[in-house]
Amino acid sequence: MSGSPIDGTVLVVNAGSSSLKYQVLDPVTEEVIADGLAERIGESTSRVKHWYRGSEAVSDEPLADHEAAIATVLELFKADGVDVADSGLSAVGHRVVHGGRTFFEPTLIDERVSSEIERISSLAPLHNPANLVGIEAVTALLPDVPAVAVFDTAFFHDLPDAAATYAMDAGVAERYAIRRYGFHGTSHEYVSRRAAQVLGRDWGELNQIVLHLGNGASMSAIAGGRPLDTTMGMTPLEGLVMGTRTGDVDAGIVFQLARVAGMSIDDIDTLFNKQSGLKGMCGENDFRALLERVEAGDEAAALAYRVYLHRLRRYIGAYMVQLGRVDTVVFTAGVGENAAPVRQDSLADLEMFGIEVDPERNAVRGDEPRVISTDASTVTVLVVPTNEELAIARSAVEVARAAR
């Protein structure tokens, strides 16, 4: 096994209800050796796209379930000359969305852990069951490789109680574990640590606002490495306007839609999570296409963009007050890393608060972390590409090593 190209590497798995993303990477050199995506699992049109050291392979075999998807991925590796089951893989790292109150550290998976993840599933019915299916499928095929769960909620486990508590009947909240958990924690932690590194500062001494703007979007206020607040709540629905999610809404809308429109709870769930946000307002959730439409004078797209920015600026203001002193504002994920107008417009006219984006620096594109504020800006504005897979791989290898 030694000398195998994946010796000492980690397989990172992110399983959705009908998809499975994976990466094999070296947690030390950060080299990505393979990555891929199995889509439409359970349908007749399934497909696996697999990249190994720069070359792509595609399988159009129907995939009955996640185990079949993993089996196909392992076959594709065999075609590359790699027997994953016997190549010295250090660990498998599974992204798990909800850790509830139980899990706030990367955790070695055994039967007890699996059943607890299942128990927590009622808090994240769209995500945790799929994560669990991924765990079971990989464990069935790679039983000898330590499997580690890394939770999206973990970083926000110690949110101050004022930020974590909903203003509702305390007994009901307690009984049903209703509180604000926060998500994208792996990314918020990774990016804020990386920002400190880029500035040559200590993570523990910086006050940061992190904007993770992808299709799902969230923001956090981090004081000296500890999260003070975040925009997502009991589920990833709360907070910012997202690609297809409403973000914050008046809960009274749910009552109205149920009573007046006769919609079921499942209908409203789908409406709020899948048919709202930018897509709901203007039919478009790809930010590139949205910006092109705004540029072309499309009024629905322009309104959607204004609503998106309005919400961002509301939270930027809130987090500035909560932090008191802000050292950095950090943009990350698909929109945050690539959409220069969003960075410029969300921080426009904040010079009196010491925030000034430099248009030329902001226009620079690239994969490296970079400063986009002017030299006069007292707050340093950064673009820092996120890398959740790397963060998961590092955690997984650490836990697997400690368990040996």
Ligand code: ADP
């Ligand atoms: P997620 O992981 O939540 O699916 P990503 O972080 O991959 O999301 O971000 C996806 C979003 O990033 C999409 O809305 C996409 O349009 C946007 N995006 C990607 N590249 C660009 C770009 N060059 N300009 C503007 N938006 C972009």
